[in-house]
Amino acid sequence: xxxxxxxxxxxxxxxxxxxxxxxxxxxxxxxxxxxxxxxxxxxxxxxxxxxxxxxxxxxxxxxxxxxxxxxxxxxxxxxxxxxxxxxxxxxxxxxxxxxxxxxxxxxxxxxxxxxxxxxxxxxxxxxxxxxxxxxxxxxxxxxxxxxxxxxxxxxxxxxxxxxxxxxxxxxxxxxxxxxxxxxxxxxxxxxxx
Amino acid sequence: xxxxxxxxxxxxxxxxxxxxxxxxxxxxxxxxxxxxxxxxxxxxxxxxxxxxxxxxxxxxxxxxxxxxxxxxxxxxxxxxxxxxxxxxxxxxxxxxxxxxxxxxxxxxxxxxxxxxxxxxxxxxxxxxxxxxxxxxxxxxxxxxxxxxxxxxxxxxxxxxxxxxxxxxxxxxxxxxxxxxxxxxxxxxxxxxx
DNA sequence: ACTGCCATGTAACGAGTTACATGATTTC
DNA sequence: GAAATCATGTAACTCGTTACATGGCAGT
Numbered sequence: 454x455x456x457x458x459x460x461x462x463x464x465x466x467x468x469x470x471x472x473x474x475x476x477x478x479x480x481x482x483x484x485x486x487x488x489x490x491x492x493x494x495x496x497x498x499x500x501x502x503x504x505x506x507x508x509x510x511x512x513x514x515x516x517x518x519x520x521x522x523x524x525x526x527x528x529x530x531x532x533x534x535x536x537x538x539x540x541x542x543x544x545x546x547x548x549x550x551x552x553x554x555x556x557x558x559x560x561x562x563x564x565x566x567x568x569x570x571x572x573x574x575x576x577x578x579x580x581x582x583x584x585x586x587x588x589x590x591x592x593x594x595x596x597x598x599x600x601x602x603x604x605x606x607x608x609x610x611x612x613x614x615x616x617x618x619x620x621x622x623x624x625x626x627x628x629x630x631x632x633x634x635x636x637x638x639x640x641x642x643x644x645x646x
Numbered sequence: 647x648x649x650x651x652x653x654x655x656x657x658x659x660x661x662x663x664x665x666x667x668x669x670x671x672x673x674x675x676x677x678x679x680x681x682x683x684x685x686x687x688x689x690x691x692x693x694x695x696x697x698x699x700x701x702x703x704x705x706x707x708x709x710x711x712x713x714x715x716x717x718x719x720x721x722x723x724x725x726x727x728x729x730x731x732x733x734x735x736x737x738x739x740x741x742x743x744x745x746x747x748x749x750x751x752x753x754x755x756x757x758x759x760x761x762x763x764x765x766x767x768x769x770x771x772x773x774x775x776x777x778x779x780x781x782x783x784x785x786x787x788x789x790x791x792x793x794x795x796x797x798x799x800x801x802x803x804x805x806x807x808x809x810x811x812x813x814x815x816x817x818x819x820x821x822x823x824x825x826x827x828x829x830x831x832x833x834x835x836x837x838x839x
Numbered sequence: 840a841c842t843g844c845c846a847t848g849t850a851a852c853g854a855g856t857t858a859c860a861t862g863a864t865t866t867c
Numbered sequence: 868g869a870a871a872t873c874a875t876g877t878a879a880c881t882c883g884t885t886a887c888a889t890g891g892c893a894g895t
Contacts, residue, residue: 539763550798559725567730601746604819607815611812619800691876
């Protein structure tokens with residue numbers, strides 16, 4: 454139940470139409486909560502039905518017409534409630550780590566090119582974050598409200614830094630022993646506890 | 647489409663029943679790909695129907711009876727294929743970062759206790775990973791096939807390390823200025839690009 | 840008029856979640 | 868033989884994804 458709250462946050466930062474939101478979800482908030490336009494329209498409909506947001510009265514209810522939404526007091530209250538509510542961390546799910554684990558069983562053949570590609574993608578993302586930091590958060594100049602945004606951006610930077618380092622290490626692992634099949638199964642259950 | 651491959655990996659490491667798999671998904675593979683027993687039974691059914699695994703012939707097709715599965719050659723081939731296939735990284739989704747971003751808009755009131763709780767949870771997880779490393783991967787003694795497992799475990803350790811550090815930093819941010827509401831909206835779109 | 844883009848949607852599906860149901864085995 | 872536990876499974880629902888549909892507007 455996070456998408457509605459992501460949308461409320463985005464709309465509080467700036468009232469927008471569905472398509473505008475979709476574009477904003479390609480950056481900014483979308484960096485840590487992605488959504489497609491179909492999800493966004495569906496959720497905008499629900500939020501409006503629940504009285505948390507409303508379409509600005511620009512009087513165009515037609516189909517291909519732009520609709521701008523703003524957050525109502527009830528929406529702001531709901532967002533504040535959700536922000537403060539305790540939530541358990543979601544169990545991890547990372548495909549790449551799963552693939553490496555699988556490679557430990559069936560061999561690493563063919564894996565290296567995609568690891569290189571991932572490394573390049575993470576490098577790009579890191580550079581993008583660093584550019585945003587350079588532009589929006591000059592050293593020691595954060596207003597109190599911007600501190601939190603900066604903190605969130607730092608998380609993105611540090612995570613991308615981790616992945617680039619880890620992938621580099623993984624690729625180094627491949628350099629020495631050529632990737633091969635490790636046999637046909639049955640092992641000692643290492644790491645199972 | 648990752649759960650079936652997680653299961654294939656687990657079954658190659660050791661043939662198991664549905665419940666055994668469920669327990670193993672609470673640790674080990676479950677550290678980076680979680681699954682409930684309902685998901686696992688459903689997926690075991692599909693994998694068997696597709697001829698990638700089979701129930702070991704212990705002749706108990708009854709309802710409350712244990713069924714052990716093993717991977718067939720076709721299953722191993724499919725896992726190898728999937729491991730080597732290129733896959734785009736999933737877009738990030740992190741509730742905690744989203745909440746911090748929301749807090750930058752509606753205020754940080756009530757958030758601190760849950761951040762402390764998360765910090766404690768990540769500390770615990772980190773300790774668990776470190777214990778596994780100490781026990782299963784003594785320094786400089788990795789067999790070639792264990793190198794990959796160790797690498798995956800290192801990713802877990804480094805990620806948990808990151809979160810504990812980041813949460814500590816976030817909490818420090820709260821210490822100085824008391825959490826308050828940052829006004830009623832409308833801002834400059836900082837960090838939007 | 841035609842093409843292309845902007846903007847909002849519908850439909851169908853698959854993966855994950857939650858609650859519940861049922862048969863078998865062990866323990867007292 | 869009642870209760871607890873082990874083991875497998877059903878049903879209903881939500882969220883996210885993919886493919887497609889429809890209406891309006893701008894340029895040529």
